Structures are given as structure tokens and as C-alpha cells.
Amino acid sequence: MIPCDADMKELLADVAAGRAGPTARARVAEHRAACPDCDAEASLLELLALGRPRLSDERAERIERGVREGRAGEVRRRVPGWALATAAVAVVALGTPALVQRMSTRTVAGDPAAPTVGELVPMWMTDEPLVAGAPVLDALSDDELVRLLEEMEG
Amino acid sequence: VVNDDDAPDRELLERARTGDDGALGTLLSRHREVAYRVALGVLHDEDGAADAVQDAFLKALRGLAGFRGESRFRTWLLSIVVNEARGGLRRAARRGETPLGPVPGHADARPGADEVLERREQAERARASLARLPEKQRLSVQLRVDEGLSFREVGEVIGSSEGAARVNYHHGIRRLRELMREGP
Numbered sequence: 001m002i003p004c005d006a007d008m009k010e011l012l013a014d015v016a017a018g019r020a021g022p023t024a025r026a027r028v029a030e031h032r033a034a035c036p037d038c039d040a041e042a043s044l045l046e047l048l049a050l051g052r053p054r055l056s057d058e059r060a061e062r063i064e065r066g067v068r069e070g071r072a073g074e075v076r077r078r079v080p081g082w083a084l085a086t087a088a089v090a091v092v093a094l095g096t097p098a099l100v101q102r103m104s105t106r107t108v109a110g111d112p113a114a115p116t117v118g119e120l121v122p123m124w125m126t127d128e129p130l131v132a133g134a135p136v137l138d139a140l141s142d143d144e145l146v147r148l149l150e151e152m153e154g
Numbered sequence: 155v156v157n158d159d160d161a162p163d164r165e166l167l168e169r170a171r172t173g174d175d176g177a178l179g180t181l182l183s184r185h186r187e188v189a190y191r192v193a194l195g196v197l198h199d200e201d202g203a204a205d206a207v208q209d210a211f212l213k214a215l216r217g218l219a220g221f222r223g224e225s226r227f228r229t230w231l232l233s234i235v236v237n238e239a240r241g242g243l244r245r246a247a248r249r250g251e252t253p254l255g256p257v258p259g260h261a262d263a264r265p266g267a268d269e270v271l272e273r274r275e276q277a278e279r280a281r282a283s284l285a286r287l288p289e290k291q292r293l294s295v296q297l298r299v300d301e302g303l304s305f306r307e308v309g310e311v312i313g314s315s316e317g318a319a320r321v322n323y324h325h326g327i328r329r330l331r332e333l334m335r336e337g338p
Contacts, residue, residue: 009324019302044280044331048299051277053194055187059204063190064182066208071170071178071215 002031004038012038016045163227171215182211185228188301189235192311195296196239198285202246206238213238225310229303232311236293283333284326291326294319 002008008031014020015028032039055063158166158180166184169177186207193203193210213234214221221230284292293312297303303311309319 013299014302017299017302040331041327044327044334045299047273047277047280048284048295048330050273051281052300053191053281055190059190059200060183060186063186063204063208063211064179066205067182067211067215068175068178070208070212074212074216 002027002034004031004035008038009041012042013045016042017049164221167214167218167221167227171218178215185231186211188228189231191300192232192235192293192297193239193242195285195293196236196289197242199242199246202242203239206235206242210235210238225307229307229310232297232301232303233313236311236313280330280334283330286333287326287329290314290318290322291329294322295326295330298323 008028011020011024011028015025020028028042032042158176161177161180163181163184166177166181170181189207189210190203193206194200197203197206210231214231217234221227284295287295290312294308297308297311298305305319305323306316308323309316312319312322314322
């Protein structure tokens with residue numbers, strides 16, 4: 001009879017969970033046939049493996065979405081606060097005329113006959129850049145603000 | 155062409171940290187189910203377990219520097235999952251909530267197949283008995299049987315030595331057999 005030792009006890013779990021190779025499975029089967037105690041333990045392990053909980057697709061998606069959203073938030077937060085504040089002030093003070101110029105010449109979906117974004121969004125009620133630029137800047141993400149600042153400086 | 159399926163965890167983790175969505179997706183699909191089962195083993199609450207896994211992944215991405223590479227990424231991740239789940243338990247206790255009962259497993263059963271149904275019931279009873287064990291015994295059995303971790307890895311995840319993990323496992327199995335003999 002194959003001895004009932006610690007190695008055999010450890011093999012029982014591997015076999016029950018389907019992780020053992022054919023040689024180990026044969027050893028365990030032979031041992032179980034002669035050892036009622038290990039046979040009972042192996043049966044219990046098989047039941048545990050059979051009842052192993054599964055992650056539903058819905059929860060798997062929820063986890064993935066949560067990690068991606070959390071990660072995106074952390075990447076945004078890594079831009080230092082002082083840099084964002086500097087960028088925002090500089091963009092408002094210096095960049096609004098450039099924005100106005102750019103938006104008034106851009107067309108919708110590349111169609112030259114379509115109205116410009118400036119025409120579709122009647123936000124340019126004044127020539128005062130601090131007032132005129134605010135709605136556009138509010139809509140920009142932190143990353144877009146930083147890029148805009150880099151573009152203006154470059 | 156880089157095949158993410160074959161890429162080592164460490165490489166995927168580094169790429170995911172720098173914003174590589176594909177690497178993050180591979181890492182998640184590789185480990186989220188195991189992480190979920192472990193969190194569920196601590197919390198007995200499916201929503202809470204999903205939250206713990208999500209938080210653990212975010213912590214792993216933030217704390218790559220803390221991963222010394224001496225253990226497998228999975229072992230390291232699972233130790234974070236266990237900590238997150240234990241934190242969830244403590245928060246629930248402070249709110250005065252009692253842990254839910256064991257979550258039924260999903261053993262396959264074909265309707266009408268009495269033998270299969272009976273086996274499924276036994277499997278659920280075994281899992282319910284597992285849920286009654288003290289946490290370290292429960293996790294030792296679960297990590298060994300469900301996830302195939304070595305006792306050294308089990309010890310790393312639950313925060314004990316390899317020897318203590320082995321003892322916890324054997325005590326857990328002995329107690330489980332007693333509970334199963336006692337009946338429902």
C-alpha cells in the first residue's frame with residue numbers, strides 16, 4: 001500500500017481540484033482504495049472543489065469598469081494642482097483669443113458647408129477674453145488644459 | 155506583435171500603470187476570479203467582495219514598488235485582497251452589520267439528474283461548513299483547494315508562516331469532516 005503520509009495528504013487536494021497529472025492521480029486512486037480515511041478526505045475535497053463559487057459576467061464587468069474608472073481618476077489626479085492652476089490662469093489670460101480664432105474656422109465633421117462650431121455654440125457674447133473663454137475652458141479636462149498650455153508655449 | 159496572454163504579470167502590471175489598457179485588461183481577466191473567490195471567503199458578501207477586488211487591483215497598480223518580485227504576483231495581489239476584505243469586515247462591524255451567510259456555489263446540475271442534484275447539495279453543504287471555520291483555517295483550505303497555492307504562498311496571503319498555514323489547513327479539514335458528519 002502507498003503510505004499515508006504528509007505527501008499523500010497534499011496530493012489529495014491537488015487531485016480533487018484537477019491540478020494533478022496522471023501519475024499523481026493514479027497514486028491517489030490506488031491509495032484511496034486501501035485507505036478509508038484518505039478516501040473520506042478526498043471525497044470532501046472533491047465536494048469543496050465542486051461547490052467553488054464562480055464570478056458572474058456581470059460582476060466581472062463591474063470590477064473591470066471600476067478598476068478602469070478608478071485608474072483614470074488617479075492618472076488625472078497625478079497632475080499637480082499648482083500646474084493645473086497655472087495652466088488655467090495662463091490659458092484664460094493668454095489663450096482665449098487663439099481659441100476664438102481656432103473655433104471660428106473649424107467646421108463640423110469636416111464638412112466645409114456645415115456651420116462652424118462658433119456658430120452652433122453661441123457663447124461668444126463679448127470680446128472680453130476672461131468672460132468669453134470661461135465656458136470653453138470649463139468643458140476641458142485637466143489633460144486637455146495641460147496640452148493646450150504646452151501648445152501655446154511651444 | 156506582443157501577445158499579452160503570454161506576458162508575465164510583472165510586465166503587464168508595469169504597462170498597466172503607464173496607461174496600457176490592453177495590459178490592464180489581461181491582468182484583470184487573469185486574476186479577478188481568484189481574487190473574487192478569496193474576498194468572498196472573507197466577506198460572504200458578493201457585492202462587498204467585488205468592491206474589495208476592485209480596491210485591491212487599484213492598490214496593486216499604485217503600489218508596484220512594494221512588489222518585491224520574490225513571490226508570484228498572484229500571491230501578492232491576494233494578500234492585498236485579504237487585507238481589503240478584512241477592512242470591509244471591520245467597516246461592516248462598525249456599522250453594526252452582521253456578515254451574510256455563505257454564498258451558494260455554482261456546481262453544475264442538469265435538471266432531473268437526481269444524483270447530480272444530490273451531489274450539488276452536498277457540495278453546497280461542504281461550502282457552508284467551510285464558511286463556519288475560523289478565518290485562517292477557512293482561507294488555508296480555500297487557497298489550497300480552490301486556488302492550488304502552496305503552503306508557503308498560503309502563509310504569505312494570510313499573514314502567517316508556512317508551518318502555521320499547514321497546521322491551519324489540517325485543522326480546517328479535520329473540523330470540516332466533523333461538521334459534515336454532524337449533518338445539516
